[in-house]
Amino acid sequence: xxxxYPDAAAALDGVLFDGMTIAAGxxxxxGIPELLLTAIKEAGTKDLTFASNNAGVDDFGxxxxxxxxxxxxxxxxxxxxNAEFMRQYLAGELEIEFNPQGTLAERMRAGGAGIPGFYTxxxxxxxxxxxxxxxxxxxGPQGEPETYILERGIVADLAVVKAWKADDTGNLxxxxxxxxxxxxAAMCGKICVAEVEEIVPRGSLDPDNIHLPGIYVHRxxxxxxxxxxxxxxxxxxxxx
Amino acid sequence: xxxxxxxxxxxxxQELEDGMYVNLGIGIPTLVANYVGDKEITxxxxxxxxxxxxxxxxGEEDPDLINAGKQTITELSRTSYFDSATSFGMIRGxxxxxxxxxxxEVAENGDLANWMIPxxxxxxxxxxxxxxxxxxxxxVVMDHTSKHGxxxxxxxxxxxxxxxxxxxxxxxxxxxxxxxxGGLKIVETAEGVTEDELRAATEATxx
Numbered sequence: 001x002x003x004x005y006p007d008a009a010a011a012l013d014g015v016l017f018d019g020m021t022i023a024a025g026x027x028x029x030x031g032i033p034e035l036l037l038t039a040i041k042e043a044g045t046k047d048l049t050f051a052s053n054n055a056g057v058d059d060f061g062x063x064x065x066x067x068x069x070x071x072x073x074x075x076x077x078x079x080x081x082n083a084e085f086m087r088q089y090l091a092g093e094l095e096i097e098f099n100p101q102g103t104l105a106e107r108m109r110a111g112g113a114g115i116p117g118f119y120t121x122x123x124x125x126x127x128x129x130x131x132x133x134x135x136x137x138x139x140g141p142q143g144e145p146e147t148y149i150l151e152r153g154i155v156a157d158l159a160v161v162k163a164w165k166a167d168d169t170g171n172l173x174x175x176x177x178x179x180x181x182x183x184x185a186a187m188c189g190k191i192c193v194a195e196v197e198e199i200v201p202r203g204s205l206d207p208d209n210i211h212l213p214g215i216y217v218h219r220x221x222x223x224x225x226x227x228x229x230x231x232x233x234x235x236x237x238x239x240x
Numbered sequence: 241x242x243x244x245x246x247x248x249x250x251x252x253x254q255e256l257e258d259g260m261y262v263n264l265g266i267g268i269p270t271l272v273a274n275y276v277g278d279k280e281i282t283x284x285x286x287x288x289x290x291x292x293x294x295x296x297x298x299g300e301e302d303p304d305l306i307n308a309g310k311q312t313i314t315e316l317s318r319t320s321y322f323d324s325a326t327s328f329g330m331i332r333g334x335x336x337x338x339x340x341x342x343x344x345e346v347a348e349n350g351d352l353a354n355w356m357i358p359x360x361x362x363x364x365x366x367x368x369x370x371x372x373x374x375x376x377x378x379x380v381v382m383d384h385t386s387k388h389g390x391x392x393x394x395x396x397x398x399x400x401x402x403x404x405x406x407x408x409x410x411x412x413x414x415x416x417x418x419x420x421x422g423g424l425k426i427v428e429t430a431e432g433v434t435e436d437e438l439r440a441a442t443e444a445t446x447x
Binding site: 027028029030031053076077078079080081086090098100101102103104105106108109120121122123124125126127128164174175176177178179180181182183184211227228229230231232233234235236237 | 285286287288289294295296297298299300301302303304305306307309310311312313315321322323324325327328329331332351361362363364365366367368369370373374400401402403404405
């Protein structure tokens with residue numbers, strides 16, 4: 001089966017529908033599937049639920065889908081950088097379910113690994129724990145009980161992710177901290193579409209260094225990425 | 241004289257031992273890295289990196305290399321990268337020895353509030369809840385009192401919690417306190433600050 005598609009629109013053909021749940025990789029603007037998000041905007045798919053750590057900025061990342069009112073709900077850990085997001089949220093036009101960052105990542109990983117739920121200490125005694133099953137386990141230093149909450153795995157209708165390199169079978173390699181949420185997001189999608197900077201011939205990636213095996217990737221495109229920097233911080237070269 | 245930001249960071253750096261893997265929060269905690277001296281401290285960035293380096297030189301910024309505050313950074317010879325699920329696996333699994341974090345409020349039982357103020361814009365907790373629930377030791381660095389002079393060390397937190405009973409040690413501009421059975425215990429005071437002055441500025445029970 002051929003996984004490589006000519007462009008983002010072709011790769012998403014037939015997999016989008018109104019009201020669907022999409023898991024997206026990326027942290028801030030780093031490692032986001034910018035080409036696929038643009039194609040979802042152009043497709044006009046509505047009432048989307050996004051599982052994504054962040055919501056982009058006003059004119060980049062998931063932010064572009066907020067401008068067109070295509071997003072109904074976000075499952076995120078931090079949404080600070082997006083004024084349009086805040087406007088829609090305060091006006092009651094957008095739902096948000098805050099997830100602790102590690103809980104969100106594990107919910108994706110678990111969903112993709114056939115685990116419908118898991119117990120975690122994260123969020124016990126906070127707003128995050130409200131309405132969730134609580135259970136004690138004898139995990140204390142001397143075997144004393146500690147309280148955990150049940151969090152559920154996420155299975156998304158579609159995952160959109162960004163990697164650095166792929167071979168034509170969808171084996172993926174990420175670069176530096178652009179890996180972030182991309183592997184767990186890819187794993188939890190019923191269908192996963194990946195965009196990469198370069199597709200190389202099979203045999204040219206080291207099998208011992210594949211970050212995400214191609215079994216998780218159903219469709220693939222190569223494209224040019226803007227890779228915008230959100231906060232450019234530098235130091236001066238010391239005078240010699 | 242109470243400690244300034246850099247002196248608080250310098251004091252917090254004394255909490256770190258050679259070989260530790262540590263997560264530093266945003267603000268004063270970030271400054272702690274400037275005071276570790278010869279100790280080999282490996283900084284974790286929860287977006288998926290161990291061995292965080294300094295900011296890059298101008299012109300060498302890499303959009304694929306940022307820290308959890310979304311700032312461009314650099315790698316070290318011992319750096320490793322991993323995905324977010326693995327990153328929080330090492331946090332939740334207690335592999336990270338310590339987190340040094342800022343706070344809005346700490347209660348005498350170790351409750352911590354640092355993620356939202358009701359009525360103000362809610363941006364989200366990011367990785368704060370995972371960190372305080374998972375790492376070996378939670379060290380809070382913050383001003384002892386608010387701008388209005390109110391104690392930030394309370395009998396009970398008034399803001400929504402980030403975690404319950406999670407704080408081990410608090411370093412403020414007035415001194416160092418540990419969370420112990422029955423309240424807070426003074427470990428030391430900043431040079432020129434008396435125990436009486438520290439007590440007077442504290443609402444929480446000091447035993």
